[in-house]
Amino acid sequence: MPLYKEQGIVLRAIKLGESDKIVSILTQGSGKIRAVAKGIRRTNSKFGARLEPLTHVSLLLYQGRNLDTVTQAEIISPFRSIRADFELIAAAETMLEAADKVAEEHERNVRLFLLLLSGLRALDERPLDPEAVAESYLLKLLSLSGFHPSFSACAVCGTPGPHEWFSAGQGGIVCQADAEHDAGRVAEPAVRWLDGLARADLMAAGDMTPELQTRREARAMLFGFVEYHLERRIRSFALLAR
Amino acid sequence: MFEGPIQDLIDELSRLPGIGPKSAQRLAFYIVKAPAEDARRLSEALVAAKDKVRFCTECFAVSEGDRCRICRDPGRDPTVICVVEESKDQAAIEKAGVIKGRYHVLGGAISPLEGIGPDDLRVQELLDRVQRDGVQEVILATNPNLEGNATAMFVAALLRPSGVRVTRLASGLPVGGDLEYADEVTLGQALEGRREM
Numbered sequence: 001m002p003l004y005k006e007q008g009i010v011l012r013a014i015k016l017g018e019s020d021k022i023v024s025i026l027t028q029g030s031g032k033i034r035a036v037a038k039g040i041r042r043t044n045s046k047f048g049a050r051l052e053p054l055t056h057v058s059l060l061l062y063q064g065r066n067l068d069t070v071t072q073a074e075i076i077s078p079f080r081s082i083r084a085d086f087e088l089i090a091a092a093e094t095m096l097e098a099a100d101k102v103a104e105e106h107e108r109n110v111r112l113f114l115l116l117l118s119g120l121r122a123l124d125e126r127p128l129d130p131e132a133v134a135e136s137y138l139l140k141l142l143s144l145s146g147f148h149p150s151f152s153a154c155a156v157c158g159t160p161g162p163h164e165w166f167s168a169g170q171g172g173i174v175c176q177a178d179a180e181h182d183a184g185r186v187a188e189p190a191v192r193w194l195d196g197l198a199r200a201d202l203m204a205a206g207d208m209t210p211e212l213q214t215r216r217e218a219r220a221m222l223f224g225f226v227e228y229h230l231e232r233r234i235r236s237f238a239l240l241a242r
Numbered sequence: 243m244f245e246g247p248i249q250d251l252i253d254e255l256s257r258l259p260g261i262g263p264k265s266a267q268r269l270a271f272y273i274v275k276a277p278a279e280d281a282r283r284l285s286e287a288l289v290a291a292k293d294k295v296r297f298c299t300e301c302f303a304v305s306e307g308d309r310c311r312i313c314r315d316p317g318r319d320p321t322v323i324c325v326v327e328e329s330k331d332q333a334a335i336e337k338a339g340v341i342k343g344r345y346h347v348l349g350g351a352i353s354p355l356e357g358i359g360p361d362d363l364r365v366q367e368l369l370d371r372v373q374r375d376g377v378q379e380v381i382l383a384t385n386p387n388l389e390g391n392a393t394a395m396f397v398a399a400l401l402r403p404s405g406v407r408v409t410r411l412a413s414g415l416p417v418g419g420d421l422e423y424a425d426e427v428t429l430g431q432a433l434e435g436r437r438e439m
Contacts (some may be wrong), residue, residue: 012355017260043416048425053388055427078427083388086395093354100355236354 007058011100023051028113032103035068079124088123091130094236095119095137101232118202127206136205139198147229151195162188168228190217302347304329319343321378327351351389379407386413
């Protein structure tokens with residue numbers, strides 16, 4: 001199938017040569033794909049803003065040996081509200097980057113695609129707390145990848161909590177007896193907050209906002225957990241935490 | 243593989259961006275065949291560019307001396323600053339000939355994926371200039387893409403307390419383009435920014 005149709009969300013675009021770009025797209029049916037958009041950097045390009053990161057597009061692609069080529073693109077949703085607000089952009093960038101790290105090329109992953117789509121839709125509704133939506137999304141992404149952190153019982157022995165130690169390597173909160181050297185002390189409100197975010201619907205996650213101290217602790221736990229298990233640094237965290 | 247100097251030249255040329263081994267070979271043979279005078283001029287231009295080109299201490303554009311041609315020009319309005327990502331953008335805007343003020347080169351745009359955060363840009367220097375020079379208008383001319391827009395929003399938020407007028411380049415339909423091929427984001431912005439006639 002030299003020509004094929006797909007829909008997807010543009011994750012990132014890097015410059016190629018004089019006026020082209022390579023776009024990474026998380027598609028519904030073909031996993032992550034990398035495709036060349038020819039001439040896209042010219043002001044009179046037929047693509048215009050259609051292949052900007054953070055756009056849900058329907059595509060016609062030409063399959064190449066190495067990279068595919070985008071021949072046509074139509075916007076399904078541009079997520080206009082996100083683009084107009086710095087905080088929303090920071091939250092959305094975090095979502096895109098994390099999805100980019102998890103997705104495999106040409107490996108179909110519909111649930112990941114739908115998770116990213118719902119995350120961006122939730123942000124596009126201008127939630128009260130965009131960071132909470134991004135964090136709730138990260139927790140769901142972890143579950144999807146098989147790394148759901150334990151918040152209610154010790155991750156090692158299963159003794160019901162609350163416990164006051166948390167270890168990324170051990171998989172969540174741990175009881176005093178099981179805590180290894182890399183475990184850190186955590187306060188209960190931060191654990192409860194993350195547990196709430198993990199269960200919350202993405203559309204509702206941004207309605208509540210925690211106290212500053214709880215947010216800081218929860219953020220440190222979650223970001224550490226994500227980076228430990230995805231084995232990648234997520235650069236957008238710096239922007240999200242500003 | 244060739245021998246000696248010609249292979250060295252090919253190796254050096256192929257390190258340049260966008261030049262592959264085959265193009266490097268073509269360029270190297272062109273230089274070898276060209277008159278000695280041409281080759282000497284090229285080598286001198288290379289050395290001079292590396293030695294003499296600096297960054298203007300005021301606006302951070304590429305410049306021959308401490309301050310660039312535009313910052314030295316008393317005819318340019320110091321109360322208007324046009325903020326761009328790179329020196330290349332300054333050159334493009336300068337070609338349009340509309341801006342009578344001065345420039346400020348940020349040195350990039352906020353892009354977490356490329357590891358460029360707000361602290362890597364010359365934002366503080368811009369704020370200092372605005373305070374010091376009694377600037378009245380800052381025109382944000384970063385690229386009209388996600389990173390450029392995010393950067394513009396970030397800088398605008400920092401400038402707001404100073405009370406200076408902050409404007410953003412308009413986005414819309416390219417001159418000479420067809421309306422039917424415009425995408426909805428561009429068309430939407432063109433409509434939002436429509437003007438009275």
